[in-house]
Amino acid sequence: MSKLKIAIQKSGRLNEDSMKILKDVGIAIVNGKDQLKASAKNFPLEVFYLRNGDIPQYLKDGVVDVAIIGENVLVEKGQNITVAVKLGFSSCKVSVAIPKGKGYNSIKDLEGKRIATSYPNTVNQFLKDNNVNANLHIINGSVEIAPNIGLADAIVDIVSSGSTLFKNNLKEVDVILKSEAVLAVSPQISTENQAILNKLQFRLQSVLKARNSRYVLLNAPNNKVDDIINILPGMKSPTVLPLAEEGWSSLHSVINKNDFWEIIDELKANGAEGILVCPIENMVL
Structure with missing residues (x-):
């Protein structure tokens, strides 16, 4: 069975963040101390631990299929290498x-x-x-x-x-x-490994979307529900459920974490109470 070969920086902060996002997308890597290559237990993936500056050439030569690498290194040494996903860390x-x-x-x-x-x-x-x-x-x-x-x-x-x-x-x-860190793709990636990459991208995008979002639960009087719905962006529209107390409803939605405080202040001004904000592990759209 074919395996997607991914290059990751050998050590340092980018290595730590790269391994964390692979863990967050459900990929378990079995690697020992000072190992230069490791395999995933539950996904067709091989990890190569390389010097950051060498990774663009490995991508060009097709030695690895993809890499998590800083955009700055790609601009300097990796012309014509495609960026599949911007990963939002190591800025x-x-x-x-x-x-x-x-x-x-x-x-x-x-x-x-x-x-x-x-x-x-x-x-x-x-x-x-x-x-x-x-x-x-x-x-x-x-x-x-x-x-x-x-x-x-x-x-x-x-x-x-x-x-x-x-x-x-x-x-x-x-x-x-x-x-920032990006997932870069070799121009020589095979059709078979491109299919594996598509699955990895789907998982990454679900995790990244979740990292940038927050789940919001709140209570509001029924006469304020329409006003609050207009404030909450949501994925489609907020979920509205009646509370045991007559005349009140519970609203559930998702907001962008960067808009968090502005939206919370606006919700409170429009009658929202008991506002809970929770992190999201994954968002499958």
């Missing part, structure tokens, strides 16, 4: 940073300057798109130190919390790319 930015004491008005200020980066393809494309000529110094590792030792006037690197920039007396001045 970061590829940004321009300069010493705190320097001024910056626009990308044009980098004309003729020296830029240190681990993302030459991404930076070159960005400079080309903005008609800016600069000198790139390619560094694999601690890019942030380059301005402090006189190697560069600016850097382009991954920014998450910004603490590393702060420690190195740098400030973020421009964002080239916003990135």
Whole structure:
């Protein structure tokens, strides 16, 4: 029986988040310490633990069928590789940073300057798109130190919390790319493995939809039900059930977690009481 081969970062936060989402979609991985390959017990899937920067080439060569990888790495090294699903975790930015004491008005200020980066393809494309000529110094590792030792006037690197920039007396001045983890697909995936991938995608989308939603239960007087229904977005329409107390109903619906507080305040203003908000494990649409 064919198995879908998936590449995952060997270690670090992306590895942890990747393994968690596979667990959340019901896939049990049997892997020992320092193992480079593992199989799922209950799904036709093999996991390959690889260096993040090597994964795009494995996808291009068809060594693996799919990968959970940062969008930033795919943009830098994985041109023409398809993104099947955006996964919503491991968010970061590829940004321009300069010493705190320097001024910056626009990308044009980098004309003729020296830029240190681990993302030459991404930076070159960005400079080309903005008609800016600069000198790139390619560094694999601690890019942030380059301005402090006189190697560069600016850097382009991954920014998450910004603490590393702060420690190195740098400030973020421009964002080239916003990135998150994605499920990327090899151009050489077989028809048989594409069918397995379709099943995996369905599960992933159910979990991602659930992560971004909340289940809401509330009580309301019957004369306010129509007003509250107009507030609740729901998947189709809210469920309305009569309560034992005459003149009252219970309403059940699903809301986007990002709209949570705005909707709750509006519900309360329109007579809703006893509001319960619960996480959702899966949403099969």
